[in-house]
Structures are given as structure tokens and as C-alpha cells.
Amino acid sequence: MTMGRLDGICAVVTGAGSGLGRAIVERFTAEGAHVVALDRSAAKLAKLAADLGDLVTTVTGDVTSYADNVRACETAVARQGRLDSFVANAGLWDFGRSLADSDPDDLQAGFDELFAVNVKALVLGAKAALPALTTSRGSVICTLSNAAFYPVGGGPLYVASKHAGVGLVRQLAYELAPEVRVNAVAPGGMATDLRGPASMGLDATSIESTIPIREYVKSTTALHLDVRPEDYVGAYVLLAARDESSTVTGTVIDVSSFGIPRRPTES
């Protein structure tokens, strides 16, 4: 049997039911990890469990609830005796709704709902995971976005929430050192089931059914790639494999390539 890069580790992955989270679970388990998958969708988790069997343990819950984050971390320790990585990945998008086009009531309610998932849940997840990660000398890995560095990847709510994640990663990296490393990965666009706040009426539709996101990414980014969620997961493996990233904390790995303009001569 070949050695996996994550042999023997146990990770919690939030938003594990579809899209990038599901791709992270598939890759982590293929590399030898056991994953506790936390998602609010019981149906998506049932499919994940049917596909991956004993390699995953599923927990249905809401990342904006501290108690649900604790339940996921306690499940990891009960099942595997340890927790090595907490991957805070669940997120909501604002579908690029601009300030001018937003109703004030939508802005007020949408801000609270979106920031609860994209920012508050990172704080609560890190807090819930801290005792077990301190014991294992593990790490927190957050999913941010090209919108953590650049405009246009969303409207003001989404872009502000992902920028906030950068500050949180830096502060927690300082506070939790030297026992626990805290980093993030910033992927670019991908066709997923990514939804928006219900309070803005954006919960019934997904990014993949609303815009031609694969074509958009392929035609606007420097590398011309037809990107799938699994193309972004290598950086998560790097950060979870403590032998490969033992010196890394407080960093956001930008795997989006959004910072490099497309060359004007290319079609």
C-alpha cells in the first residue's frame, strides 16, 4: 500500500457536502486522512457517506452555531482520538449584488447572514477546534477567495467578508502560535452549488446555474484553464500535511491567479 500525504490525520471539513468542500474531502481521504464532514444539508451528507463509506463521518449542522462546531470536533476525537486540521470552508456568495442595486433592507439582513457564515463561523470553528488542535499541534485552514484580495469577485458584502478573513487568519496565527498554525487558501471561480443569503432572496439559486462561471474563468484569467473544484485542493493538502508546511502560518495561498492580468494578445 502506498503512503498518502495525510496518512493517520483526522480533519473536520465544513461545507463538505458539495463543490470545493466535497473535493477537499475526496482528496484528503485519498491521501489517507479520516474526515468529519460538517454541512447543513443532510441530503448532501447522505450522498457523501454513500460514496465514501468509512472514510468519512458526517455531522449535520450549521457552522454559525458554536455548539455544532463543537459537535463536529468532538466527533473527530471520539472517532479517531485526534483532530489535526479544521478546514473552515462553508460560505455564501452575494451574487455580485452592487451597493447601488441593493435594497437597504437586503443590505442590513444580508450583511448579517453572509458575515455569519463567511466570518463568524471561522471564529467559532477555530474556537471549537482549539483544544484538540493544541494537543495535536494541528492547524486551521480557511477557504477565502480571489475576493479576499481583489474587487469584482462579488459585491461589497462578499468582498468585505473575504477580506475580513485575511485579518482573522493573521490575528489567529499570532494568538495560537506556536502550537497551532492558521492559514487560508484563496481559490478563484468554479462551478458549484454556491448559494446566497435567504434574507436577500438568493438562497434558491446557485452560482453554476446563474452565470457561465467556468467559461468566465477560462476567458478572463491568465492561465486559460477550465477550472474544476478539485484543481484547487492541492494547497489544502500542503497545509494539512504538517511535514510539508511546518514553517507556514498566517498566510493566504492565492491559487486563483486573479492577480495576473490576461495577456492582451491572447484571445
Ligand SMILES: NC(=O)c1ccc[n+]([C@@H]2O[C@H](COP(=O)([O-])OP(=O)(O)OC[C@H]3O[C@@H](n4cnc5c(N)ncnc54)[C@H](O)[C@@H]3O)[C@@H](O)[C@H]2O)c1
Ligand atoms: N464557487 C466559486 O466560484 C468560489 C470562488 C472563490 C471562493 N469560493 C468559496 O469556496 C467555499 C465553498 O463554496 P463552494 O463554491 O464549494 O459552494 P457550495 O455551495 O457547493 O458548497 C458550500 C457548502 O456549504 C454548505 N453551507 C452553507 N452554509 C452553511 C451553514 N450555515 N452551515 C453548514 N453548511 C453550510 C452548503 O450546504 C454547501 O454544501 C466558500 O467559502 C466560497 O466562498 C467559491
